[in-house]
Amino acid sequence: MYDRILAKAQHRLETMTPLPKKALAFVRRLQKRKEEALRFLREVHVPFDNNQAERDLRMVKVKENISGTFREETFAQSFCITRSIVSTLTKHEKNV
CATH class of the missing domain: 1.10.12 (Lyase 2-enoyl-coa Hydratase; Chain  A, domain 2)
Structure with a gap:
């Protein structure tokens, strides 16, 4: 589900004009660092936010x-x- 949401977001961002570079970079960073972004789900001691x-x-x-x-x-x-x-x-x- 996480991957589908990010893929949909990436597709929508890539079709926008002008290209929202910061938002697209954020989505790509979430895709690349999936394990770190979702760590709070597996490890109780990891906070949801900073x-x-x-x-x-x-x-x-x-x-x-x-x-x-x-x-x-x-x-x-x-x-x-x-x-x-x-x-x-x-x-x-x-x-x-």
Whole structure:
């Protein structure tokens, strides 16, 4: 079913003018990396998406927006290290 959906998408994209190159490249990447794209179905520990990485980065932007900016680079580095530790402990269900 996965292969049929992607083949249909590829056919439709290839008939469009102008050719949507990014969308077509995405479909081809999903075809080429089928095992990786569907790994979450076979392995319970693999997340469906990569939202955790986005959530981790979002905290830096929130801190930056609240305080305006980091006063020194070392403060930004310390904040990132602290957030990394908290995120890792949370992922491993440890007490923060």
